[in-house]
Amino acid sequence: MSQTVLSLFSWGTAKSLLLFFGPALLPRAINYYRSLRVQLAHRPPPRPLPSQANHALNVLFGAIVLFLTLSVPINPHAPAPNIFAQTGSRITTPTDVIFARLARYRPDHTLTEYDKLLRSKLTSTAARKVYLRFGPEALVSCQYCDLEDTTSYLLHYLPFNSAVPHLLHLFIIGLVTSASFAGADAARWRTWLTFAAILIAIADFSIMAAFDPLAAASAAVRAGQIPPSSLFHSMNLLRPLTLALFDVVSAALIYISATHRFFYRPPSQADQIEQLVTGAVAALNNVTSKLHGVSVARNAVVRDKTLKARDDWYWRTAVAMEGPGSSGAGAGSIWEDEEVVRAMSRAMNERRGAGRGLDMAQLGVNAGEYVDGITKGLEDASDQAT
Known part of the structure; x- marks a missing residue:
């Protein structure tokens, strides 16, 4: 029995099988080896187990x-x-x-x-x-x-x-x-x-x-x-x-x-889109939770008379200082305050000493626009309240 098996699987039979299947299997083996090398070259570093x-x-x-x-x-x-x-x-x-x-x-x-x-x-x-x-x-x-x-x-x-x-x-x-x-x-x-x-x-x-x-x-x-x-x-x-x-x-x-x-298999386009959507949804949920917290804090302030009075006083002062056409002892922009001007001058001198310039005019414009955008509508609400 063993001699029969050895005669069937002699070198001549193996050579014939290689000549028959070699042209079909060799290109596949080469392509698999190349894809494996590319996969190993571009795989990311190991990560913790999900x-x-x-x-x-x-x-x-x-x-x-x-x-x-x-x-x-x-x-x-x-x-x-x-x-x-x-x-x-x-x-x-x-x-x-x-x-x-x-x-x-x-x-x-x-x-x-x-x-x-x-x-x-x-x-x-x-x-x-x-x-x-x-x-x-x-x-x-x-x-x-x-x-x-x-x-x-x-x-x-x-x-x-x-x-x-x-x-x-x-x-x-x-x-x-x-x-x-x-x-x-x-x-x-x-x-x-x-x-x-x-x-x-x-x-x-x-x-x-x-x-x-x-x-x-x-x-x-x-x-x-x-x-x-x-x-x-x-x-x-x-x-x-x-x-x-x-x-x-x-x-x-x-x-x-x-x-x-x-x-390792790189994520497909559908997987990348799903990851982006998942990240966006998580970010929106985070923002929603923070806004909900702000809303809770705001409701607490509004329901308390002392906190409501201090909040109204703060925003009336901010509107009076930054609002257009304001008058009185507190009139004028906060950027024209003497202490603020000195601080900005020191910052400008330090940047110049470091070889960097500071555009004061543009900085004032940007800061004014930011404050106006944040406090927009507060002046009207204050007038209506009075």
């Missing part, structure tokens, strides 16, 4: 712990050990001998009621093949199964032993790659991870449907020289362990892509 991606990693961590626990043979839901391996029995060992050996591992060396029921079922080679393939529960509990039709045992086995774990795993993958739950960086892996999880489920179903542990065993097992191995117990170990390793890889992909350590 909170949404952290939610996905927390869920995956819980799933990894769950599946690892289910893969341990000592977990509460683990099936009973393979009685052929436990008792050192062969496939041709008489049933009474097998269960006499099994009684040594039971309390008080007495078989349980379940052991006695299993002994009544495990009387033929066909029943032992079912036991090795689908476990003792299918052999004991299935009411509609027939030893001549192994498909009936397969239908009894698949729903709770294979379908439920994979459906739970697909739900977890769908949750941790949801854009609303885990963010866009995790959602980009949704198609790939879902497709890979479905392939694992199909492989599991195919193994259980087509693999015969006795037919695929060695000649020594079929000849009754060594104990047979159990597909049922092997799959109970490998299935959750495979799902746990799958979730480890999924968590690694989400982490390195969410932190921009690898697989």
